[in-house]
Amino acid sequence: MSTCPLGPGEQSSQIVKEYDARWPYQVFKSSHFTPPVFAITATGEPLAPGLLFITPGNQSPTPSAKDVAPLIMTDTGQLVFNGPTSNTTNFQYALYKGIDIIIFWSGISAAGANSGHGYGNITFLDASYTEVVTVCPQLGLVTPDNTKYPCEADFHEAYITNRNTIVVSAYNTTPTDLTSVGGPKDGWIFDSLFFEIEPESGDILFRWSALEYIAINDTKQPLAAAGRDQSQPFDCFHINSVVNFGYEWLVNLRNTWSTYMLMAEGDVIWRIQGDTGGDFGPLPDDARFRWQHHAKSHSITSTSISISWFNNYDGINPTTGLEIQLPIFPDRATPVSILKSLSDSSDPIYTAFEGSTQILSNGNTLMGYGSVPVMKEYGPLSPNGSDIRFTARFGADNLVHSYRAFKHEWHATPTTSPSLVVEKTGPCGSGYVSWNGATEATAWAVYEGPNEGMLGFVGKIGYKGFETKFGVAENCVQVVAVVEGKMGARSNVACVKGRGNVAAGLL
Template sequence: MRKRSTPRLLAILTAAIVGLGSAVTCAATAQAAPRLPTNPIGTPTYTVNVNKPGGPSGYIFYTTGWAAAVPLPVVPRGLGNTDQSAVIVDKTGRVVWRYTVAQGGSISNFRTQTYQGRKVLTWWEGSGQGGHGAGVDVIADTRGHIIKKITPAGLGSDVHEFRLTPDGRALITSYHQVSADLTSVGGPKHGTLLDCVASVVDVASGRTLTEWSALQHIPLTASAAQYTGLGGAATFDPFHMNSIVLDPVGNLLISFRNLNAAYNIDARTGQILWSAGGKHSSLRMGPGTDFFGQHDVEYADPHTIRLFDNNINVATQLGDSSIKWIRLDPTRRTATLVRRQAHPAGLATAATGNAQALADGYTFGSWGTAPHISEFSPSGEMTYDATLPVGTYRAYLDTWP
């Protein structure tokens, strides 16, 4: 069989990563010259590029292989370690623990959390569904012995979010195919789409306490995605929910990649309290606060959110990806940029990514499909950087066991 040239291979990989088979295109929200995302192929093995003394100590938690959140069905041979594993390494890259799923399975979102007052390992395990996932969320002890597996009642657990709260609940994303009228976005009256559901589950009992449906609260016209009618197995994905956290008073803050927006939801009534970004932001977005295709929207403090801004619109990168800190004032309806942290190499991340707050003002995280894991000091100096074979959905630094 004739060997493909490198440019052809990278074109195939890039097309798959940005989801050209997902039956949607995203309308540009800013004028920018077309630019391909950073090469998604990294080094053959975990390779440490920078490791400066003085930064936080700990172990790195990440997953190998293509994340289920990235719709890449085939990984060509010779691209390094692409097995589906949860891995713990020290900062030199030495593996100290690994869990590999059965062949054909997928694993993602591996991290430490706290359950019933003790540190646990958590991850998602299942199968990729073309940009999302269907499976279960897993809680294990620090030796990897499974304590619980969780799914919301009547729904599968999606790959994007599994977050434990201090009072024993779990915040879980689910993608649910439903029939819907798509005429408002150029589709058929009797079409299908992926509704995104945020569930709050009591971990001990497994009982679902709350379900919040994006389709029931957000109009399809708010989406940056447009139905193209490409057909095939893909289903229209207008929302693409990818993170859920509690706000300082216990309401839900939810990130939607295909809305380019984050929504604050009343956890009791389901009412949308405010939205930041997107077509119909209820906050006035100040200079530099817009984000596109974002991931991992969290609270840095009671008045400031931190997020990973992919800054991408399908195959067009609107600029470098970055971590952003944005101060919100829902009363005055304003959003103000506090800080922006880019990678010194100007990475452009097609999908996935996260940012974790560490002690003493340090920040750690994954650059997603631009296969880097990095750490930054409070002043913005890069104190740690490693390259992976093919990237990871999220990455965390913590003590272990």
């Protein structure tokens, strides 16, 4: 019997805690990825099935997020998929032309007077992580300093409709009369736009402009010194979410504290305003919202609609996850029904910007706190937030953020090969194997031999998360992923040369 047993396989990662502002991160032997360590609090009560989708990024010049990329992770903090290193948002699952895909925006977040807006593209990947299409909208936008960008989708919204189109937000520097808000007649604003686009051709199917339908003096944003010239536009609307239901639209404008239901052609049917109620009359205290994000429609019938929001910090009260039921046609005499107003009284969070509220398949609610790098999952029978089942922090306040956070069921088998590294450890060796993005592998079949040309099957080990560690008896090793009971992708061959020098794996 070998004195170097294969073993059952074990989960392998190390935590790095640097002596600066960097949040703790994981490192692996078989991969260069460095995902964050989750600081997790969980009650053990059932969570919704699925994986967590986040896009950690740095909020300040002081780096704190080690891995700036779209990440899929488990709710135990294990990495599943690490996307390309880039500034990303809106990483999520979608159904496109009948196939399961994931999408993410990547590009440039503007700075200076243009801060809070972005210019980039949206990548579609299928369940093998093969690119389906990359949407690079060219919208003819004007920027404060006349900079031209190759792709002009803003980072706030990227939404796949049920008609296989994509909706993106955009901001256009536009001259307009600002006398209604105490500004100059020949002033300048960021007009909030959204476009419906056919992904593969890039054809623009629909365009909507807030300036054409919304009064500038509906804004709650102080004018201050903005709006006097093109270089300092006034951000009076600030679009941050758009969804369709049928041929109507639900559009959220953060800086008017309002969400609008639009006809297919763009005319406003009604608006709900977070302080006054807008077309619905006064709101109960628990239903009020300000500076809100991520308005989503749910449970639409011929008589009612429910809408969820990420209700940002109003300067006094903590951030909440809000869901309200409204009559489908405005009626000031019918009070709205508060379905959820979620916050954690033991851990109040005050999120000034960004954020998402997602109602999950089992009735739980996931809140991603945007500029505060925290996620919380609330139970289904917790209208006031008393049932907090899961909290995960992945960065330091004011240093790390993730614009939104989602939880999706996702099943994927990459076309890439698993990555294997072998190291000498005492009289034996250790193998480390990972397969970025794999969700369906259940085991590894291990082949060993004295050299690359003489490998034989020695056994199977369990699939133990992103990277699996196992014992090695021979000089050279190769592993094969077991997927749905069948042999799948093969790794590189890795050898311990001279029984002490490591042959590098494919990183």
